[in-house]
Structure formats: C-alpha cells, structure tokens
Amino acid sequence: MKKIISHIILLLLAFNVSAANVDTLVVFSKSMNKEIKNVVITPNSYKKNGNAFSVVYLLHGAGGDHKAWLGKSPDIKTYADQYNVVLVCPDGQKTSWYFDSPIDKTMQYETYISKELITEIDKKYNTIANKEHRAITGYSMGGHGALYLAFKHPDIWGVAASMSGGVDIRPFPLKWDIEKRLGVYAENPEVWEQNTVINLVHLLNGKNLKFLFDCGVDDFFYDANLRLHKKLLERNIPHDYIERPGGHTNNYWNNSIKYQMLFFSEFFKNTNNE
Template sequence: MKRLLVVFLISVWSLNVIAARVDTLQVQSEAMNKLVKNVVILPDNYDGSNAFPVVYLLHGAGGNHADWVTKVPAVKSYADHYQVLIVCPDGGRTSWYFDSPVDPSMQYETYVSSELVSQIDQTYKTIASPKGRAITGLSMGGHGAFYLAFRHQDVWGAAGSMSGGVDIRPFPNNWDIAKRLGTYAENKANWEENTVTNLVYLLDGRRLKLVFDCGVDDFFYGVNQRLHQKLVERNIPHDYTERPGGHTWEYWTNSVKYHLLYFNDFFGNN
C-alpha cells in the first residue's frame, strides 16, 4: 500500500509539473525598434476569467528568455503551486537592464518596466498594480530586478535578487558593462548613478518589499553583504540570506523557491 501511495503521489506531482502552459510572447519595443521574445508561464487553471499576480524573472549575463524554463523546469510547477504568471523577458546578453546612455540599441529599462509590463497586462488577465507584481533575477538579472524596482516603485511592489551584481563599480572590465555605460575612467557619473547600492536613497522602507541572497563562495558575495549593511543602516526592512554555494544554477535552482514563497506571502497580504 505504501508503495502504491508513493507511485500515486509521484504521478500527481508529474502531472502538476507539466500542467502549466508556456507561451513565447514577442513584444515590439518602440524604444529599441525590434521584437523581443519573452517566456510566459501560465498556471494550469488560467482561463482569462480571474486576474492573477505576475512575477518577472530575469536571466543573467550571457543568457536569454528561455534560461529559467529550460534550466529550472520546476518553475512551471511553481506557477501552478503559487497561482501566478511568471514572465521571463529576454534582456539581451549583457544589457544589465539599463537604458544605456551610450548605446541606443540597449534600452532595457524602458522595455521591461514600461513596454513589456503594459503588453503583459493587455494580453493576460493580471492584477495590474504594484500589489500584484514582483520582480527578481539572478546575477545580472538580480542587479536588474533591484535596479528596475527601486526606480519604478509605481510598477512593482516586491523585488528580489539572487547572487546579484548589486554594485557594478568593482567590476569595470567585466560583462560588457563599459559598453553600456562607457568606461569608468571617462564616465564615472554613469556608473555611480546606475549601480544598485547607490539607489538605496530612493527607498522609504514602506512601499517596496525586498528579498535577496548570495552564496558565500560567490564573487558577488561582498557587494551583497555591503548592500545588506547599507539597508540596515538606513532602517530599510528586507530579508537577506547567506548560504553555502557559488555562482551556479544549482544555487539559483534552490534560491528561486524562497523568492517565490516570499512573493506568495506578499501577494496574500495584499
């Protein structure tokens, strides 16, 4: 009997894993004059009659819109479990989700925070307010999620970062950041104005709910520690976790579960 029960439970779980619907939505970006692909994961019971909250899930440098759904297939089951839409935009291989002041082809702040959000709310039945929107991401996407949410608190009500590059200044020669902002030596203001840790002044501690974490073996560990300390000094409430791990998909596969649980509580309280 116990063996039959285990088989039944595994079968039910397997059905739940594949129950979610996965769309690839192409959105025209007027800011960049191109079509951008986005993965949209819909919970199994989505039929357009009820409004659902939305979690925007950003990829890292070198990735694309399909990273999360292919490398962490369980995100499909999380859409079912938490009854949310999960949107994974293509943020360019190294856009850093800025509106680049030096490269007009890289205007991903406008794309994600305005063009994409607007199109998602038009295409799907969503809770179209900050109470029904959250955003998180890994590495470059962790920076992007905090960057966008800090600057657009009228769009998102909760934000997270997994192993995020939350201070780009220690990495002036990495991941094409200089191609997006200009070199640090010649464009210091661009770097200072567009690094997450310098945007804490935008937070009032009441509107935007924050969760972030980083592995202790990660090269972004130090900048995440410093952001945590800065938020503590400013009395900005947040959830911050350090756990074993490096800059790996194994770490993010585990981390995203905690972020979605945090967002589920946020949506429930609203």
C-alpha cells in the same frame, strides 16, 4: 500485480507533472525599434475571463536569453501552478544589464521592461494590473536588474528580490560588457555611480517596496551583497537578507527561487487581506 503497481506509479507521476502552459510572446519595443521574445508561463487554472492573476517577472543573467530560466530552473513551471501566478521571462539581451544605455540606443531595457513589456503583458493576459500584484527577481545580472528596476520604479513593483546579484558593478569595470552600456569607467565614473544598485538606496523610504536578496558566501558578488545589506541597516530600510553556502551556480539559483516564490506569494496574500 507488478503491472498494476507500475500503472499506479505512472498515474501518480502524471499528476505531479506541471500542467502550466509555456508560451512565447513577441513584443515590439518602440524605444529600441525591434522585436523581443519573452517566455510567459500561465498556470493550469488560468482563464482569460476568470479571476485575474499576480505576475512575477524573472530576469536572466549575462549570456542568457528569454529561455534561460527554463534551463536554470525547470521547476519554475510547477511554481506557476503551485502559487497560481503568471511568470514572465523577458529576453534582456546577453549583457544589457537592464539599463537604459546613455551611449547605445539599441539597449534601452529599463524602458522596455518597466513600461513596454508590462503594458503588453497586462493587455494580453488576465493580470491584476497594479504593483501590489507584481513582483520581479533575477539571478546575477538579472539580480542587479531586478533591484535596479524595483528601486527606481517602486510604483510599478510592490515586491522584488535578487539572487547572487551584481548589486555593485563598480569593482568590475572590464567585465560583462558593462562598459559598452555605460561607457568606460575611467571616462564616465559619474554614470557608473548613478547606475549601481548600492547607490540607489536613497530612493527607498522603507515603505514603498518590500524586497529580499540573497547570495552564496562563496560567490564573487558576496562582498557587494553584504555591503548592500549593511548600508540598508544603517539607513533603517526594512529588507530580508539571506546568505548561505554556495557559489555562482545553477544549483544555488534553483534552490533560491523556491524561497523567493514563497516570499512573493506571501506578499500577494497579505495584500489581498488588507
């Protein structure tokens, strides 16, 4: 009897394991003249010639690479199956900040992700190639990157999110190699002002992008996120904002992505019903 029970438990566990497929896609970036690796996770239901899929882009934080999300949140593989979406995790270099650097031509990650990568993903995978079925999010540096790219390119992403995002880089002039991407703050203040998320709110009209951002109240980016929230309220820009206990940790991000995937899924469903 014990053996039978054990077999039943093993079978149940087997059925609960994600059936999503994890691939590595290498894309040549013309803007940077180099090859870049990207993790692509397709759901078990994925078929090259079947129904097309919505796509969620996941950006990593400083120090990470294309495999970072698999380590931070192994559950993302199950979300590909649960929500029937394709997940794309690009390598944004350790500290690219997802800018097109005006001083380093080897760091053109805005162009790479918003143009080159999306073109390749839509070419090689069975995707719904429009903004209504394309989402982007990230943690920390990736949270900045997700909102930065979505605010600047609302024609590409219909929905976006950020968790623990560095949405105002100006208080950190000596951190995370930002000065290597934009120049020293004291010498290039206008470049920093033009490339911090909190100063890109003027690009939003309240209709061209649906977005969510959250941050733990113990996070060193909490103040910046709260200020962004208040600025959006002042401008009457619709958005979802969440703050909860927690710091700049894997546990926080692993919890946060659950809510954000639901947010994206609801957006995709509502788009289908329109």
